[in-house]
């Protein structure tokens with residue numbers, strides 16, 4: 001069979017994409033560990049075969065500033081927040097709530113959060129930045145030995161067995177971070193070149209930025225490789241989990257490329273910490289909200305108000321657990337429509353008038369106020385305005401609903 005050049009290029013790129021990611025796959029599974037974690041059966045059938053014993057997210061990949069601006073947490077309020085890498089639960093702590101409960105079904109994510117929590121509590125600001133990997137450090141073992149007595153026994157045991165993750169830098173360790181880093185280290189130099197990668201964050205005017213993207217960055221190899229790397233198949237297996245995309249109907253690569261192009265043409269992308277991580281492999285000076293010098297001391301002051309809860313969020317709503325505001329990340333899009341509808345009813349039942357619920361849709365439309373318009377009021381202006389400035393530029397939209 002004759003293979004034309006265009007087709008051959010595609011095959012070569014596919015081979016590069018796969019080998020790049022396979023080489024960087026996670027090896028931090030609990031299987032090497034003494035710990036045995038028993039999981040409850042997933043109430044959502046889409047999540048039945050998901051592996052929840054690895055670090056999937058070492059950071060939160062949702063823009064904390066949107067949560068702060070939309071939820072406007074008031075001192076003394078109670079907050080429920082999806083755990084993930086913990087960052088956004090820490091960010092909410094900075095606003096003096098009486099409690100932030102970080103919930104996750106993945107016990108290892110809670111180990112990540114517990115370790116960060118004790119590091120925030122007991123280390124200096126510089127010590128914290130060094131320990132978790134924002135800054136270089138040759139003394140992470142000493143930091144860990146100092147923090148270890150403050151950890152719960154299962155958490156201590158997990159990190160003793162997996163100390164290598166801390167040694168290499170906790171914030172680079174999730175499956176999702178490794179996937180993004182593989183893109184920045186192995187793919188981007190091939191398609192746009194190292195020189196352009198360096199120039200991306202040079203200060204430019206709005207016009208120069210658009211020009212730079214259009215003329216220096218945007219070529220066929222970039223678009224082809226991007227769509228392949230962020231396709232449903234590759235991202236599903238190597239970046240996230242295929243089950244997380246069960247409900248996605250669109251062309252994933254095409255969608256994310258469109259969102260990314262709009263962002264890269266925009267001069268604001270120079271100030272985006274997520275993009276710094278992807279392109280340079282580090283956050284550099286643009287730290288996530290909770291780790292910024294102006295927020296860190298407030299987070300530290302309130303750190304004992306952070307509670308960790310292992311389980312499905314559905315269980316809390318089924319028990320009518322009440323909070324004043326909610327960060328629900330993008331959990332709804334893992335659910336089929338019937339399941340989402342019945343969870344919406346439980347949420348409506350648990351909430352009181354005026355409670356605020358913030359969440360993202362990455363690629364699947366799931367909105368409480370559409371599902372139950374008599375119970376929730378969609379905050380259209382706020383949601384659309386914040387979607388516009390979302391540094392998580394790959395999300396379809398950000399939503400704020402208020403309980404009627």
Ligand SMILES: C[S@@+](CC[C@H](N)C(=O)[O-])C[C@H]1O[C@@H](n2cnc3c(N)ncnc32)[C@H](O)[C@@H]1O
Nearest residue numbers: 082084103104105106109311312313329330331
């Ligand atoms: C919703 S994921 C989103 C991460 C990122 N935005 C993405 O789309 O890849 C964040 C965290 O939520 C947890 N999670 C997902 N569904 C959950 C549920 N129903 N109850 C509790 N935690 C859940 C996952 O284990 C993960 O650590």
